[in-house]
Amino acid sequence: TELAQIWAGVLKLDRVGRHDHFFELGGHSLLVARMIQILNNQGITASVLDVFQNPTLNALAEKIKFEKKETEHKCIKIKEGDGKKPLFLVYESHGLDLYFPVLAKHIDNDIPVYGLPGIPLGEKQLSTIEEQAKRLVDIIQEIQPEGPYRIAGWSFGGLLAYEVASRLLGRDETIEFLGLIDTYAPLSKDRQYFSDSPLRELISLCEPIGSNIDEFKELRKKVEEDEKYRKNTLNIKDLLIKVRELGILPENLIELNDDEAISYVCRLHLNNNAQCIYLMHSIPIQVHLFAASNKTSEFSKGDLESYNRLLKFISENQVELEIIPGDHRSIIENDIEVSYLGKCISDAIKKSGKSKTSLVHQYDPVFTLQNGNRCDEVLICVPGAGGNAMIFKDLIEHLPKQMPIFALQPRGVTSDLVPHENADLAAKFYVNSILEKISGKKVHILGHSFGGWVGLEMAREFKNSGTAVSSLTILDSKPPTAFNNAKEMVNDELVLQKLVEILQLQSNKGRKIYEQASHEEGMEEKIARAHDILMFNESLPKQTKYIDFKRVFRSFKTALNSDLSKESRYNDEVLLVLAENSKEDNHESHVKTLLGWRKITPKMTFIYASGNHLTMLNAVNSKNIASLLVKRLDKETSNFWSELG
Structure with a gap:
């Protein structure tokens, strides 16, 4: 049959029988991938x-013959389990x-296992770990709408799993188990390996x-020179043709046509770049790190440094380190080593499920700025992006x-707790926290x-709870x-630029940060540079440390x-107060702002106030x-405010 011929070709055998076992004939994971590519190419x-x-x-x-494969965008059910939490x-x-x-195969039978696949070749890929994690969180919650969640990933997948856990925390979900399997934190100096071209990726594969x-x-020399001097003497398709002619393509690319192979290399290139630029933040949960014992077979001193740096993001009381015999690849390929890894993961999951302690400390968002007690109304102040409650301290005077x-x-x-992912979640949390206080x-x-x-959104939530909203x-x-029409996330460099611009509105001593930053610098260095300059300009409080700014x-x-x-x-009345500074230069922008708001708040009016x-x-x-x-204020309470004249 056609399938038998494909098997024989992949396994380099003269013939195979109906009851022959692929792996007993010498098959392994790379040959599986090659065979799948051949099958898919033949429809x-x-x-x-x-x-x-x-x-x-x-x-x-x-x-x-009889079953159609589910879409590759969705979760793949790898193994049924007796338990409910996968x-x-x-x-x-x-x-x-x-x-x-x-x-x-080596995870306990009472634990269901699902796989989260990458975006298929030929489709638009996502260029950052944050974007990829958001996609995966949406897929996960289609299978399991509520936590607690169990997530793990090997190598690059560990960083993705970490960011997935962070985003779930930002949705007010809980994480029962987070496993990083021989995962490395990106070094800042890895920025030098960030490339605008996938050619170097193809060279590395060959x-x-x-x-x-x-x-x-x-x-290889030509590709390096092109990148160094910003030339384009060789394109990805020409390079692919040349290495194919030399017969040095890796097995997983041989059976792909040129377009598929280029898509494969570009996806790998994007993911490696994403790892280079990923800015890792501490999260307040237990992290299980399963580290390969052999760090010398294919990893350099830089990789060891990256591994050690990962531990800096996870405080000692949050990390459970388990050493797995083997190297980076053998622990997920060698059956004996994978068996030990599976047992360690299963044991860790069971231990996490029994634990009654939580590293997520209680968080109360409500700050009392004034204890007034003779009024039947309260004022609730909500700070802006990156702001805190103390921005209103002068107002209450x-x-x-x-x-x-x-x-x-x-x-x-002010802590390692993960910010709410969106305004809706923040509003719901705030209203639930404040109702008993008012x-x-x-x-x-x-x-x-x-x-x-x-x-x-708080106004909507208060109304839904039966609480009267006197004004917004x-x-x-x-x-x-x-912002709703934007399809891509704002990248870290633009976020930092906007943050610096806003903070420097408080002073007139601004210096251009980005002209001084080298291309090789990672975001850690750029944020540190911004922190130092803002401190020098007195645009941040004197006691602000780097970790506070981050x-x-x-x-x-x-x-x-x-x-x-x-x-x-x-549909209730809303007052929009715009900063008066430069209102003539920004009149058109202010009109667009008002019209934009009126699409969802049709009774909005606006006025100017002094300052920026x-x-x-x-x-x-x-x-x-x-x-x-x-x-x-309502008329019945206006007497309390008459002293303002």
Whole structure:
């Protein structure tokens, strides 16, 4: 049969029988991948999992004859289990799922196992770990809508699993088990390996076979010179043709046509670049690190440094380190070593499930700025992206003492807790936290910048809970619709640039940071540079440490990449207060802002207040905001505010 001929060709045998076993004939994971590529090229639908679960010729023939494969975008059910909570395995840098069935076979039978595949070849790939993790979280929650979750990944997949766990925490979910299998943190100096071209990736793939071939050495030299001097004397297709002619393509590329092979190399290139630029943040959960014992067979001193750096992101009381006999590849390929790894993962999952302790400390976002007790209404202040509750400290000096005033502290600004992923989640959490503190009082909501989005959603949540919302005031905030149409996340460099610009609005001593930053610098260095300059310019409080600024960066980044899931209108009155500085130069922009807001808040009106985006709340200008708030109060409580004149 056609399938038998393909088997024989891949295994380099004269013939195979109906009951022959692929792996007993010398098959292994790379040959599985090669065979799947041949089958797919010939219009036969099959997956890696199909081969592992049906390793005989007859069984595989029946499988691919009568069953259609599920879409590759979705979770792959690797193994049924008696338990309800599955373990999700994340793909590695090649975007492949070869290790899923190999490892799943050695996971305890009461643990279901699902595989999270990469985006198929030929489709648009995602260029950052954060974007890829967001896709995977959405897929995971289709299978398991609520936590606690169990996630693990090998190598690059470990970094993805880490970011998946972080994003789930940002959705107020819990993580029961997070396993990193011989995963390395990207070194800042790895930035020098960041490349705009996938040619070097193809050269690296061909290196093991072609390293001693003179023609290959010349190709490698040309690629290096092109990249160094920004030339384009060789393109990816020409290079692919040349290495194919030399017969030095790796096995997993041989059966791919040129377009497929180029797509494969470009996907690997994107993932390796994503790892280079990934900015890792600490998260307050237990992390299980399964490290290969042999660090010398294929890894350099730089890899060891990267491995050690990973541990710096995970404090000693959060990491469980397990040494696995073998090297980086053998622990997911050698059956004896994989068996030991599977047992260690299974034991760790069971131990995590029994643990009653949590590393996520209780978080109360509500700060009491003023204890007023003679008023049946309260003012709730919501800070903007990267801001904190103390941005309103000057405002309360101009408000009457009878009014209870609360401010909200965004999660993660002053700790390793993960910020809420979007305004909706933050609003729901805030309202649940504050309801018991306000005892049925009516609420006034004041939201600054991104806090305006959160404030709008809080108003909806309060109304749904039966709490009266007397007023909603939004300070200098762009409408949510300005960001909803964006398909890609704001990258870290642009986030840092915007953050620096906003913070420097507080001073007139700005210096250009980015002209001084070298191309090879990673984000850790760029954030450190920004911190030093902002401290020098007095744009940050004197006691601000680097780790504090990095947390502000993460909070700010999360807000910039946030959105509103609700499209329904808010039909009560809303006041938009725009910063007065440069209003003539920005008149057209302000009109667009108002029109954007009116799509979801049709009764919005606007007014100007003195100052810029940040100084409108400082000691000089905050009295103007306080005066505007007076006019927002119900008549029955206005006597408490009459002292403002």
